[in-house]
Amino acid sequence: MSSLQSTLSQYLADPSEVPGAAAEIICAPASLPDAAKVLEACSAAGASVVPWGSGSQQRVGGLVPADVILSTHRLNQIVDWQPDNMTVVVQGGVRAADLAERLAERHQTAVLAEIPGESTVGGLVATGASMYRRARYGPIRNRMLEATLATGDGRVVRGGGRVVKNVTGYDIPRLVAGSMGSLGLIGEVCLKLWPMGAAHATVRVDDPERAWATAYRPLAVLDINGSSFVYLGGTPAEVAGQSAQLGDVVSDQMLWPEPWIGSGDEVRLSMRVRPSDVADAVASLPSGWEYVAAYGVGEVSIGCPKVSLDELADLRRFAEARGGALVVLDGPTALYESFDPWGSPPSSLDLQRRIVARFDPDRIINRGRLPGGL
Amino acid sequence: MGLAEELVALVGADRVLVEPVDLYLYGTDASIDRGPVKNVVFPESTEEVAEIVKIANRYQVPVVPRGAGTGLSGGAIPIGSSLVVSLTRMNGIEDVDPINMTARVGPGVINLDLSKHTKALGVHYAPDPSSQSICTIGGNIANNSGGPHCLAEGTTVEHILELEMVTADGQVIVLGGQAPDPVGLDLRGVVVGSEGTMGIVTSAIVKLTPNPLATRTVLATFNTVEDAASAVSAIIARGIVPAALELMDKLMTVAVERFVGAGFDTEATATLLAEVTGHDSAVDAELEIVREVCELHDAKAVRVAVDEAERARLWLGRKSAFGAVAQMAPDYYLHDTVVPRTKLAEVMAKVYEIADRYDITMMNVFHAGDGNLHPLMAFDSTEPGMLDRVHAAAKELVEVCVAAGGALSGEHGVGIEKRDLMPLVFNEYDLDAQARLREAFDPDGLFNPGKTLPEGSRCFDFGRPVPEGVWV
Ligand SMILES: Cc1cc2nc3c(=O)[nH]c(=O)nc-3n(C[C@H](O)[C@H](O)[C@H](O)COP(=O)(O)OP(=O)(O)OC[C@H]3O[C@@H](n4cnc5c(N)ncnc54)[C@H](O)[C@@H]3O)c2cc1C
Numbered sequence: 001m002s003s004l005q006s007t008l009s010q011y012l013a014d015p016s017e018v019p020g021a022a023a024e025i026i027c028a029p030a031s032l033p034d035a036a037k038v039l040e041a042c043s044a045a046g047a048s049v050v051p052w053g054s055g056s057q058q059r060v061g062g063l064v065p066a067d068v069i070l071s072t073h074r075l076n077q078i079v080d081w082q083p084d085n086m087t088v089v090v091q092g093g094v095r096a097a098d099l100a101e102r103l104a105e106r107h108q109t110a111v112l113a114e115i116p117g118e119s120t121v122g123g124l125v126a127t128g129a130s131m132y133r134r135a136r137y138g139p140i141r142n143r144m145l146e147a148t149l150a151t152g153d154g155r156v157v158r159g160g161g162r163v164v165k166n167v168t169g170y171d172i173p174r175l176v177a178g179s180m181g182s183l184g185l186i187g188e189v190c191l192k193l194w195p196m197g198a199a200h201a202t203v204r205v206d207d208p209e210r211a212w213a214t215a216y217r218p219l220a221v222l223d224i225n226g227s228s229f230v231y232l233g234g235t236p237a238e239v240a241g242q243s244a245q246l247g248d249v250v251s252d253q254m255l256w257p258e259p260w261i262g263s264g265d266e267v268r269l270s271m272r273v274r275p276s277d278v279a280d281a282v283a284s285l286p287s288g289w290e291y292v293a294a295y296g297v298g299e300v301s302i303g304c305p306k307v308s309l310d311e312l313a314d315l316r317r318f319a320e321a322r323g324g325a326l327v328v329l330d331g332p333t334a335l336y337e338s339f340d341p342w343g344s345p346p347s348s349l350d351l352q353r354r355i356v357a358r359f360d361p362d363r364i365i366n367r368g369r370l371p372g373g374l
Numbered sequence: 375m376g377l378a379e380e381l382v383a384l385v386g387a388d389r390v391l392v393e394p395v396d397l398y399l400y401g402t403d404a405s406i407d408r409g410p411v412k413n414v415v416f417p418e419s420t421e422e423v424a425e426i427v428k429i430a431n432r433y434q435v436p437v438v439p440r441g442a443g444t445g446l447s448g449g450a451i452p453i454g455s456s457l458v459v460s461l462t463r464m465n466g467i468e469d470v471d472p473i474n475m476t477a478r479v480g481p482g483v484i485n486l487d488l489s490k491h492t493k494a495l496g497v498h499y500a501p502d503p504s505s506q507s508i509c510t511i512g513g514n515i516a517n518n519s520g521g522p523h524c525l526a527e528g529t530t531v532e533h534i535l536e537l538e539m540v541t542a543d544g545q546v547i548v549l550g551g552q553a554p555d556p557v558g559l560d561l562r563g564v565v566v567g568s569e570g571t572m573g574i575v576t577s578a579i580v581k582l583t584p585n586p587l588a589t590r591t592v593l594a595t596f597n598t599v600e601d602a603a604s605a606v607s608a609i610i611a612r613g614i615v616p617a618a619l620e621l622m623d624k625l626m627t628v629a630v631e632r633f634v635g636a637g638f639d640t641e642a643t644a645t646l647l648a649e650v651t652g653h654d655s656a657v658d659a660e661l662e663i664v665r666e667v668c669e670l671h672d673a674k675a676v677r678v679a680v681d682e683a684e685r686a687r688l689w690l691g692r693k694s695a696f697g698a699v700a701q702m703a704p705d706y707y708l709h710d711t712v713v714p715r716t717k718l719a720e721v722m723a724k725v726y727e728i729a730d731r732y733d734i735t736m737m738n739v740f741h742a743g744d745g746n747l748h749p750l751m752a753f754d755s756t757e758p759g760m761l762d763r764v765h766a767a768a769k770e771l772v773e774v775c776v777a778a779g780g781a782l783s784g785e786h787g788v789g790i791e792k793r794d795l796m797p798l799v800f801n802e803y804d805l806d807a808q809a810r811l812r813e814a815f816d817p818d819g820l821f822n823p824g825k826t827l828p829e830g831s832r833c834f835d836f837g838r839p840v841p842e843g844v845w846v
Contacts, residue, residue, distance in 0.1 A: 130554070163781050165744040172564070235659045276473040
């Protein structure tokens, strides 16, 4: 590692710049070509690399020991915002909060995390975090217009384009969403933007299933530990009209559930089922567990201080029997050794392996972070 | 046994074409090229498709999947004597699920038939290519097809939840699913739009969309195309996303009026067909924004469709535009490019300038809200030198769009038509990455070879350029 360290000397970062990162070598290249050079050197040395945004989701789907942490905090430019075209090009290390603040100047949104904390655009794309408003705007992959990657073997490759409709070549940007970095470091993306509603409301409802069926295009319908809310956005007349029909307005803001920061202390799970199975999924949870169930979407985020392997296996059986999955987002290190964080691999696993091998031939980035040990 | 005999043994003689006159019909699509067909086979099940692929592998015959053959970029045209696999008989609609708003469809289902089938439930299949009464969902998936109403709802890819596909080695795999975020790489999105080069889609679970609560359809006329294009850019810049924003120029409205009599003003230089949909209490506010912006951009008149019948007539007119042109000129070449929405007026001015310079009749009807242009050249190919002019003008059109920050194709695909233009927008590393992706799916190039990527795209290994002269 010491020769790799000297090869990478010009890209090294002071550990204090990257809170939480623990690896012998911490790099923070300031450009995508530089990131590619780091990766090429790591491939040559067979060093395992973990891309690092804010570090809040490093336990999603697996724990990866890092020889090198590749921090994106110097890739932090909003490169090209075209408000009148409703597109923005940003580097992977841009904090979602900073982007949201800029876009709000023109009442636009990239529909990233509702409460972004320190999370970065690259991290949200890599984990495919579509968050709550996907009920209205669809998953994050639908907003990926262009992506530029530094591949595991040190090539800079770009796919897609900076227009909102495009079939010029294969849709690499969409594939990058949720790829966990397995195709390369997500250096730059162009995202499609949406107008923000002029008015908002959080409305308490009794029956979330009914609310989802009756509300017209809500931003989200969430059951948060037994209390249910509809989130509305749009024109003042539309929001006022819908709120009155649905339930009690508790705020003219959006009161979203607090996000969590991966710590290894508590078990966090994501149960994914068909939208029609959400109510049953909630009913299947042992009492006392915390959850946020997204109606119309099919995701139940679960938090539990203590859980047995039997309970986990039951939940996974429930989800997989319905064509879904139970994914470990966070938990004590020992859990990852006894319980596969992803569960049954997809039928396309061999194909996925062949694809990853063509972007990261030495399999150095986030190795093992995808299902099937990929 | 030869290829044809093996196919006959598998599916029966009535589902295999062997006669040259029959094969000739399958050598082309709605574009202007043609290629050689060895045989055509019509499978009726996934298992048959898998067996057909295994047989083709044994004979090392390229396989070209085919839907209705309405593609405009040559995607279904064989290059080199190929086995055409027509999916039109796999046209079942099953498991319509009103709760999850999904349906399972065969690739041969006609786009419009699906929306008709689900109409009683108050839902529809949102992507609505103008060819929707004839094209198949399989072809839509392969081309990631769009349509007027994809502005707000997104193109085909946003409406495909699960795909069943036969791979190049004859395996059946399922990509995606009805639960959100299937684990692993999301290969759905890359197979959609892959133009039949990654596998044969044998079944799909599609998302259905609730019919809007309220709809307002607006017709605005302008004295110049630039004014209309600027109005479109300004509507987008005002932060509303209408359901559709379609622009037509005068030559086109005249053609449409002659053909179907939709009620367009044939005196207007440009006509904007806009639609806003949504909650009852929101559509009128959006309608007012559209009206206000059109008036600010010197609209001659702004009219709102009075009832569903008028609305249907206007849309019929819009969707019949290409049919109308076919009535007028012996030949036409329809182009498909995209530009940023801020560049519409500037690029349209150049489009007309190119038409003038080459002395070609250029008509336009396009998805202006997405920045998706469809310049259409109407001509008579028997006129000496005409085809050369058309091709030269087409190339200039693409260059103008690319220079404006645009892309080669918004919905018709790359196919054969734009394959060799790919280096205008991608460098050799980008093309190599795409070639790698395809190679992972289909290492021997069995499916639809010669499409989408120019020859020599796969030219790097492990980041180091292969020396010149060793292209494979
Ligand atoms: C008058 C007219 C209007 C049009 N309007 C529009 C429009 O508004 N928007 C738009 O996007 N397009 C439009 N098109 C283009 C065309 O209709 C679409 O591209 C359509 O999706 C093609 O469907 P198809 O069934 O005809 O496919 P085909 O032309 O048969 O095939 C298209 C491609 O799909 C592949 N393919 C077909 N089936 C499968 C399968 N099951 N598995 C894998 N690959 C498969 C083929 O190999 C080929 O590459 C229009 C065409 C015409 C003639």
